[in-house]
Amino acid sequence: MAGVAGKQGNHVTPQALQEFLTALNEEIHERADWGEVADYIPELADVDPAQFGIAVVLAHGTVCSAGAASKGFSIQSVSKVFSLGCVLGRIGEQIWTRVGREPSGSRFDSILLLELEKGRPRNPFINAGALVVTDELLTGRTPRDALSEIIGYIRAAAGDDDIHIDKAVAQSEEKTGDRNRALANYLKSYGNLKNPADYTLGTYFHQCAIEMNCLQLANAGRCIAGLPGAPMLLSETRARRITALMLTCGHYDESGDFAFRVGLAGKSGVGGGLLMVAPDRASIAIWSPGLNETGNSRAANYAAERLAQFTGWSIFG
Numbered sequence: 499m500a501g502v503a504g505k506q507g508n509h510v511t512p513q514a515l516q517e518f519l520t521a522l523n524e525e526i527h528e529r530a531d532w533g534e535v536a537d538y539i540p541e542l543a544d545v546d547p548a549q550f551g552i553a554v555v556l557a558h559g560t561v562c563s564a565g566a567a568s569k570g571f572s573i574q575s576v577s578k579v580f581s582l583g584c585v586l587g588r589i590g591e592q593i594w595t596r597v598g599r600e601p602s603g604s605r606f607d608s609i610l611l612l613e614l615e616k617g618r619p620r621n622p623f624i625n626a627g628a629l630v631v632t633d634e635l636l637t638g639r640t641p642r643d644a645l646s647e648i649i650g651y652i653r654a655a656a657g658d659d660d661i662h663i664d665k666a667v668a669q670s671e672e673k674t675g676d677r678n679r680a681l682a683n684y685l686k687s688y689g690n691l692k693n694p695a696d697y698t699l700g701t702y703f704h705q706c707a708i709e710m711n712c713l714q715l716a717n718a719g720r721c722i723a724g725l726p727g728a729p730m731l732l733s734e735t736r737a738r739r740i741t742a743l744m745l746t747c748g749h750y751d752e753s754g755d756f757a758f759r760v761g762l763a764g765k766s767g768v769g770g771g772l773l774m775v776a777p778d779r780a781s782i783a784i785w786s787p788g789l790n791e792t793g794n795s796r797a798a799n800y801a802a803e804r805l806a807q808f809t810g811w812s813i814f815g
């Protein structure tokens with residue numbers, strides 16, 4: 499890897515970036531520090547952790563990629579970025595009466611703060627908050643229609659209709675989703691779940707089971723990164739605010755460390771996916787299914803740090 503990295507500021511050429519990504523892919527495989535796949539969702543437990551893909555869409559539309567960038571994976575919690583975009587389009591700022599905008603400092607599936615804060619989840623990216631967002635999207639609709647809206651939004655963002663739900667993953671999580679069931683019922687007891695818990699949970703499990711590859715995900719992030727030519731799905735203000743939430747809450751109790759090491763807004767998922775945005779510069783998707791102790795991809799986090807060092811894209815200068 500020596501001799502490849504170096505702070506490039508605004509002047510990252512596609513060619514230099516492509517060379518860097520190719521070398522990074524090799525470095526990741528040489529390190530072989532993969533972490534453990536999420537085994538609480540049985541279908542994900544079978545995925546080989548020794549895989550890595552990365553795709554970067556630059557402001558002028560050039561795409562650079564390396565590794566398994568066109569291999570599909572379960573986006574899991576990365577879907578929460580798009581369900582939030584969707585609900586903001588639907589009911590606007592009213593969603594904030596039901597969910598907060600503060601980092602939780604606890605695990606993605608924690609119930610701890612929910613009692614203390616009377617059923618209003620800290621933010622839309624922890625499971626409790628995402629359940630509230632999905633519940634809002636479900637209100638007045640069938641689960642099938644709510645899911646069509648979410649997947650339609652993602653397809654429009656990616657500019658690609660070939661994005662689908664992996665039903666086996668959804669069913670697998672349905673079988674083992676007791677903690678999410680507990681969260682949904684707890685929300686319901688505080689009057690912060692409008693639909694029957696099973697409906698909201700079923701919709702949420704299917705939303706998490708959407709399968710995408712890095713190229714599709716990086717394309718879908720263009721509207722959040724505010725890249726020219728991105729589909730008009732979010733106002734500038736909303737894109738900026740979603741980015742702020744990704745930075746402060748996108749990695750759960752590792753969000754501070756990610757900001758410290760990488761300096762870019764990102765949203766992770768237990769499928770090993772990571773969507774990251776460098777506002778006005780690039781949309782980045784990284785995937786490696788092995789996770790660290792906080793449920794974030796070990797190799798994707800490492801790659802994000804190396805990419806930020808190479809490009810100089812940290813929002814902190």
Ligand SMILES: NC(=O)CC[C@H](N)C(=O)O
Binds near residue numbers: 574703767
């Ligand atoms: N962090 C994640 O990706 C969690 C999503 C997963 N579907 C869950 O609810 O547990």
